[in-house]
Amino acid sequence: MSSPQRADRAPHPSDRVVTSLRERKKAKTRRTIQEEALRLFAEQGYDATTVEQIAEAAEVSPSTFFRYFPTKEDVVTQDDYDPILLEAIRAQPPDLPPLTALRAAFRTAFESMGPEELDRTLARTKLSTSVPALRARITEGLFATIEMLAGAMAERAGRDRRSPAVRALVGAVMGVMLASLFTWVEQNGRTPLPVLLDEALGYLEAGLPI
């Protein structure tokens, strides 16, 4: 639901990994930094919180902070949903029309998220939509998602991913994704995101009747 991914993906419930002490420590440090950062952001606001403060709260040096998160923004916006979504798309029956497949994929992808993860995502997204720098970053991250979607849709439709039709499709999808995201936050998560998304994609399929 946001921006770039890091090289080593976040462990998803599915993959059981053998963790050396080193790996475990790194994972813990990363988690601590992120938790402390989000706490401080909630307490004092994003802009008013310095990286130095975060580092101190997480008991690491600023250098280490930047080793884990290339920018302050990344503490909030980094996630790993793209590969999950991609997998969900690939899992759809190949004869489904692209938009329909996409709707189904979003649904299954979101259903795999536990309620506590949804809560965390809502909180992060709330922050992301309210701070301009984060909003820019999250939107920028959508370009990667678009690229991924374009590939998946083109593959499915047997078209060039650079064709205007594919581009229009994917652009429109990204647009409604963003719009749904904002509605979701605005409603404080009342309507589940997948439902909002599904509705919006429904409008798309119908040619945006108004």
Added chain:
Amino acid sequence: MSSPQRADRAPHPSDRVVTSLRERKKAKTRRTIQEEALRLFAEQGYDATTVEQIAEAAEVSPSTFFRYFPTKEDVVTQDDYDPILLEAIRAQPPDLPPLTALRAAFRTAFESMGPEELDRTLARTKLSTSVPALRARITEGLFATIEMLAGAMAERAGRDRRSPAVRALVGAVMGVMLASLFTWVEQNGRTPLPVLLDEALGYLEAGLPI
């Protein structure tokens, strides 16, 4: 075709303004800063060019630079197309369906741009799509455009601007706008932007058939 606007809008051919010496000087300074900045960006790249260099080339102090452009990004991304587009939408017959009205509005808005302005816009857009920081900024600027469009569309359709249908419409439009922008740049402006946009909006109207 990009991001935020400044308080005092750029003079468009249409409005003849009485300019005091002060106004003229300010306009000239602004123009010089922007020209020198774009020149330096083209010569050395965006990131490699410092504000200090721009200020020196434009023969002003760095302080003055920041008075005219709040961020380095704004030198590239600032423009004033929103009000023009809004006007063009309002000028459409009220019985036209929203998407159709929008297509027509884009067409007329772009036709009002001279070829040399189109060239400058292409150059700026090219830069904006290639530098991540600028891309983020330009996309962020689209939120303002979205808000504007949502208002105009809601008004036209007699609906709440926060309704899911309006949001989906506007989000989708922004998405295809972005997609068209990228195609435009990628093709080096070969196909005129209004044509690309018109095509893309056509796909939208047809329910994105693929």
Added chain:
DNA sequence: CCATGAATTGATAGTAACTATCAAAAACTA
């Protein structure tokens, strides 16, 4: 268990984009 190599960390120093402030200079006004 220990020595050697590799990965991780923290300290230091530096760059560059911005912000705030204030006095000097320029332009407007009467």
Added chain:
DNA sequence: TAGTTTTTGATAGTTACTATCAATTCATGG
């Protein structure tokens, strides 16, 4: 021409981020 307002430049910060290197911590083969 004198007084007022606007614009400017200089100065001194702050903060995100980069590069580098020595010290520390973990891994591993003997």
